[in-house]
Amino acid sequence: xxxxxxxxxxxxxxxxxxxxxxxxxxxGEDIAGYGGTYAVTKGxxxxxxxxxxxxxxxxxxxxxxVAIGAALGGLRPILELMTINFSxxxxxxxxxxxxxxxxxxxxxxxxxxxxxxxSGGGAQRAAQHSQLFETWYAHIPGLKVVMPATPYDVKGMxxxxxxxxDPVLFIEHExxxxxxxxxxxxxxxxxxxxxxxxxKRPGEDITIITFSRMLHISLQAAEDLAKEGIEAEVxxxxxxxxxxxxxxxxxxxxxxxxxxAEEGWKYYGTGQGLAALIYEHAFDYMDAPIQHxxxxxxxxxxxxxxxxxxxxxxxxxxxxxxxIVPAALVxx
Amino acid sequence: xxxxxxxxxxxxxxxxxxMHYKMALVRRFEEKSAEExxxxxxxxxxxxxxxxxxxxxxxxxxxRPEDKILCSYREHGHALAxxxxxxxxxAELFGKITGCSKGKGGSxxxxxxxxxxxxxxxxxxxxxxxxxxxxxxxxxxxxxTVIACYFGDGAVxxxxxxxxxxxxxxxxxxxxxxxENNQYSMGMAVGKAWAVDSLxxxxxxxxxxxxxxxxxxxxxxxxxxKQAVEHxxxxxxPTLLEIKTYRFRGHxxxxxxxxxxxxxxxxxxxxxxxxxxxxxxxxxxxxATQAEFDENDAMATQVSEDAAEFADNSPDPALEELYTxxxxxxxxxxxxxxxxx
Numbered sequence: 001x002x003x004x005x006x007x008x009x010x011x012x013x014x015x016x017x018x019x020x021x022x023x024x025x026x027x028g029e030d031i032a033g034y035g036g037t038y039a040v041t042k043g044x045x046x047x048x049x050x051x052x053x054x055x056x057x058x059x060x061x062x063x064x065x066v067a068i069g070a071a072l073g074g075l076r077p078i079l080e081l082m083t084i085n086f087s088x089x090x091x092x093x094x095x096x097x098x099x100x101x102x103x104x105x106x107x108x109x110x111x112x113x114x115x116x117x118x119s120g121g122g123a124q125r126a127a128q129h130s131q132l133f134e135t136w137y138a139h140i141p142g143l144k145v146v147m148p149a150t151p152y153d154v155k156g157m158x159x160x161x162x163x164x165x166d167p168v169l170f171i172e173h174e175x176x177x178x179x180x181x182x183x184x185x186x187x188x189x190x191x192x193x194x195x196x197x198x199x200k201r202p203g204e205d206i207t208i209i210t211f212s213r214m215l216h217i218s219l220q221a222a223e224d225l226a227k228e229g230i231e232a233e234v235x236x237x238x239x240x241x242x243x244x245x246x247x248x249x250x251x252x253x254x255x256x257x258x259x260x261a262e263e264g265w266k267y268y269g270t271g272q273g274l275a276a277l278i279y280e281h282a283f284d285y286m287d288a289p290i291q292h293x294x295x296x297x298x299x300x301x302x303x304x305x306x307x308x309x310x311x312x313x314x315x316x317x318x319x320x321x322x323x324i325v326p327a328a329l330v331x332x
Numbered sequence: 333x334x335x336x337x338x339x340x341x342x343x344x345x346x347x348x349x350x351m352h353y354k355m356a357l358v359r360r361f362e363e364k365s366a367e368e369x370x371x372x373x374x375x376x377x378x379x380x381x382x383x384x385x386x387x388x389x390x391x392x393x394x395x396r397p398e399d400k401i402l403c404s405y406r407e408h409g410h411a412l413a414x415x416x417x418x419x420x421x422x423a424e425l426f427g428k429i430t431g432c433s434k435g436k437g438g439s440x441x442x443x444x445x446x447x448x449x450x451x452x453x454x455x456x457x458x459x460x461x462x463x464x465x466x467x468x469x470x471x472x473x474x475x476x477t478v479i480a481c482y483f484g485d486g487a488v489x490x491x492x493x494x495x496x497x498x499x500x501x502x503x504x505x506x507x508x509x510x511x512e513n514n515q516y517s518m519g520m521a522v523g524k525a526w527a528v529d530s531l532x533x534x535x536x537x538x539x540x541x542x543x544x545x546x547x548x549x550x551x552x553x554x555x556x557x558k559q560a561v562e563h564x565x566x567x568x569x570p571t572l573l574e575i576k577t578y579r580f581r582g583h584x585x586x587x588x589x590x591x592x593x594x595x596x597x598x599x600x601x602x603x604x605x606x607x608x609x610x611x612x613x614x615x616x617x618x619x620a621t622q623a624e625f626d627e628n629d630a631m632a633t634q635v636s637e638d639a640a641e642f643a644d645n646s647p648d649p650a651l652e653e654l655y656t657x658x659x660x661x662x663x664x665x666x667x668x669x670x671x672x673x
Contacts, residue, residue: 051472056499057502061491062460062461063499065461065462065464066462066465066499067465068465069462070468072450072462073466073469074473075468075469092458093458096454096455097453097462101451102658103658105437106437108444109451110660141666165660165661166661166664194664242664242666242669245670
């Protein structure tokens, strides 16, 4: 297989879906002439024109409403919000309209649209441009929330999201756009389901549950642990809502130990929700308390030194794993 | 009195009488709803449309059946005017499975794909961006459908109002934005909330046509709406209508309306009743008789009674309905997946 970037994989997914289905169009701030803030949509305006690649005013509330309305009107919109930080201006429409309409109107409408938005820190963008809000949206029944981490998954899941009949929040990560990975040739059809995690590295001794950019750091941590005789199983959640609980429980039954590694804040977040679910569904298989590696509980600082200190590191995961794997279990 | 074959605003006698009937239906239906609310058959919030009948009926008369409407939470009247079965509206108020939203929405959330009724919204002004999107979809697919979006004077204070008018103007979307200025956003008098006392400068600010209309005159509403709809259908973009009206009841069923005087209310009810004004106009033009009005009113009363009886006799939703309709494929809804095996 060829190797391409996460960014190119996204662009291919959008392009292939637009070629496949006339109803698919993309809209957002600076996605046409500018090519997208993270250059994801570069070249699409030239290929598809203004009708299907639409620049919008800087008005997150109305453009989100337009995407919802366009979906109600029979189209398959892909809305790019410049970052998830700005989605709070659109959150009323996401939470109070998109997530509710099917239910509160007795199953009559469906809202098949995708909101793509980058998230995350690590590029010295300071407090208002470094956040992850997947945990806020994943709390809401009626939404799907996915956070693919690899070029293969991001392409397959975006294609699946465009075809999905429900609203999908498709959360990317700023620092993943240049990550490379194997992806089938352009035009080779595949999708990745929106409701399944995946074991990215099998192991017997401990389960590391993670998603988005932390997957890559977790895989590096697993290599370090292997050198010390601990075989970690790394699970990429891929989807935050719905959660593939069965996959997690199966792994916990095998390893009996869990580290949850996420970039976001600790309290009331995705990881704590996962921990509660694991205790609920697999308590009898647990041999140690769940360890939780997270970002620091502070607004993201600008200083390079402070930002590095705020983000979870490989060594944090290694230390967390070693804290709950007894010496007797470590292979020599 | 001799019945004339003349027309009013290009409307035939049959059409005019139909408009009269619909106004009477909305009035009687809302009175019946209030009665059932008082009896405890209807719960939650309920916002009555009494006094504003000319706005919904007059403007919807200017639409084609395939045109779509989006509304605020005060939308029983619009749903009825667009042709929704009164039984389905009342059953929704009663929270019954036969309601237009299966009893899951209630007073604020009426929907019909077939009739192009795209919902009442409990979030003030949320319908405005969504209406722009529905209009965009029509435009994108080359349909000449027009979208009518209704909201109150309170929605004008929301950011969504401004963002929507701007985008609809820039993209020339086939949408008519209809502000039903009933003078109060809940208890807040419009004069205390608006920096300018008219929407005309706001329409001008977004480079779209605007019109200010007496909302108690159904013919004036119809004529202005007709022009706005044509403008949209011709691809010339949105219009902002400010229709001045008055709700004869409180904001909702629990509002005693302490913020305005009983004299003010009485003044509107006795001198500005939209049904009375319309009847007078029809009589003066020799287009209808009092007997026809009485017949319409009797039918409206009967239909409202029947709707309440239908609602009362309808079953509640089965408990299984609690978990349906969360997602299109409910196996992706978490409770369904993990707790109902």
